[in-house]
Amino acid sequence: MQFLASDALNGRASGSRDEWIAASYLGAQMQQWGLEPLGDSGTFVQRIEIERLETSAPPTLTVDGKKFTHGQEMRVQALTAARVSGVLQKYAPGTPVKTGAVLLMPATPPPAPSSAGDKPTPPAPPVTTGAAIVMTLENPNQPKPPAGARLPAPPPRFVGVESPPPARATAVVLSKELYATVSALPDGAAVVVEADVKPGAKTETWNAVAKLTGSDAAAAAEVILLSAHLDHIGARAPANAAPGADVINNGADDDASGCVAVLELARAIALGPRPKRTIVFALFGSEEAGGFGSRYFADRPVVPLPQIVANLQFEMIGRPDDKVPAHTLWLTGYERSTLGPALAQQGAKLVQDPHPEQSFFTRSDNIQFARRGVIAHTVSSFGLHKEYHQPSDEIARIDFAHMTDSIRSMLEPIRWLANSAFKPDWLPGMRP
Numbered sequence: 001m002q003f004l005a006s007d008a009l010n011g012r013a014s015g016s017r018d019e020w021i022a023a024s025y026l027g028a029q030m031q032q033w034g035l036e037p038l039g040d041s042g043t044f045v046q047r048i049e050i051e052r053l054e055t056s057a058p059p060t061l062t063v064d065g066k067k068f069t070h071g072q073e074m075r076v077q078a079l080t081a082a083r084v085s086g087v088l089q090k091y092a093p094g095t096p097v098k099t100g101a102v103l104l105m106p107a108t109p110p111p112a113p114s115s116a117g118d119k120p121t122p123p124a125p126p127v128t129t130g131a132a133i134v135m136t137l138e139n140p141n142q143p144k145p146p147a148g149a150r151l152p153a154p155p156p157r158f159v160g161v162e163s164p165p166p167a168r169a170t171a172v173v174l175s176k177e178l179y180a181t182v183s184a185l186p187d188g189a190a191v192v193v194e195a196d197v198k199p200g201a202k203t204e205t206w207n208a209v210a211k212l213t214g215s216d217a218a219a220a221a222e223v224i225l226l227s228a229h230l231d232h233i234g235a236r237a238p239a240n241a242a243p244g245a246d247v248i249n250n251g252a253d254d255d256a257s258g259c260v261a262v263l264e265l266a267r268a269i270a271l272g273p274r275p276k277r278t279i280v281f282a283l284f285g286s287e288e289a290g291g292f293g294s295r296y297f298a299d300r301p302v303v304p305l306p307q308i309v310a311n312l313q314f315e316m317i318g319r320p321d322d323k324v325p326a327h328t329l330w331l332t333g334y335e336r337s338t339l340g341p342a343l344a345q346q347g348a349k350l351v352q353d354p355h356p357e358q359s360f361f362t363r364s365d366n367i368q369f370a371r372r373g374v375i376a377h378t379v380s381s382f383g384l385h386k387e388y389h390q391p392s393d394e395i396a397r398i399d400f401a402h403m404t405d406s407i408r409s410m411l412e413p414i415r416w417l418a419n420s421a422f423k424p425d426w427l428p429g430m431r432p
Contacts, residue, residue, distance in 0.1 A: 005252035013234025014289035023206035035210035205285035216276035228258030229287030257318030275418035294365035311376035321383035323354035339424035346413035
């Protein structure tokens with residue numbers, strides 16, 4: 001961590017030479033323990049070229065032959081392609097979403113079920129998997145984007161890689177009047193979102209990747225993926241910074257701590273008895289810029305995604321969270337699958353995420369895999385400290401006793417997972 005979070009790496013900005021140096025350093029660490037390279041040309045580093053896309057005019061929404069414009073009757077919040085189309089389906093709890101449907105969500109969410117006790121169980125999130133477009137009613141209490149705001153554009157694409165269909169839907173927010181108009185249409189009405197899209201700037205990012213092949217001929221085809229992100233936000237002054245103030249965002253907790261966790265687990269597992277299942281160790285670039293390193297890995301996996309039994313992403317474990325017991329970690333989406341409880345039964349100091357309002361499950365690299373069906377969660381102990389994305393996130397603030405105990409508590413449960421036949425599952429309605 002001393003090197004990763006040092007001023008020498010200038011904050012490891014996504015897509016920078018400093019990020020490349022961090023990836024090369026991490027790859028060298030994995031090489032010395034005899035792990036197998038999964039990078040380019042027999043190395044431990046993947047170089048990824050990214051082409052950004054730009055939208056030159058406001059996107060349009062055509063519903064049953066009538067056209068509406070972004071910024072007027074509707075807003076495109078997320079655009080997945082230059083043209084996205086489908087037929088209208090009004091959301092109904094318990095009714096499967098048709099693949100490629102344009103899903104109109106209810107104006108008000110379904111009520112929470114009654115429950116005994118002080119903490120009622122929240123309703124399961126609406127299942128929108130399979131929809132090409134999701135349309136919702138605008139919230140009048142939500143601020144609208146300022147005039148001149150950047151137009152929505154499809155996600156950047158990887159140069160030389162044929163990307164699969166988007167894992168997420170195009171998201172459109174409708175005005176009250178347009179929502180009423182669409183609600184009056186029958187299911188099956190044609191809906192199209194279109195935008196004038198052109199290529200933009202090209203950038204790069206890097207992953208450090210390695211594996212330890214399993215010892216059992218049959219079980220070795222099954223993979224445990226342990227990951228973290230190696231980039232941070234680079235050197236930039238915080239708002240209202242005084243002249244001459246520190247501008248290097250060292251990212252000791254975010255996420256040098258997670259990289260160290262993966263390295264230490266890799267070292268301990270590589271130097272011990274070889275597990276039956278294969279373990280892949282991946283340190284992703286450009287998480288802070290949009291998860292490009294993990295998305296590339298998921299789009300072009302070094303092992304087929306169906307063979308990945310589970311993914312554990314380590315994110316910000318360098319400091320304790322006072323919302324959970326001392327020397328304890330929490331798991332995003334703990335309530336979504338059987339993985340967290342199983343690891344806890346094996347001794348992992350792992351509990352449910354105490355900050356559900358932060359939506360951390362969808363804010364780290366694990367979501368790239370979860371949306372493709374892999375049981376994938378993030379391990380963390382981020383207590384919402386004020387050093388998040390600040391130059392003050394430095395190594396002096398790391399609680400190494402907490403970090404050491406926490407990593408140690410995960411070692412044997414991960415060994416158990418890598419040697420057992422246990423396969424976690426999503427709980428009903430909880431797959432993102």
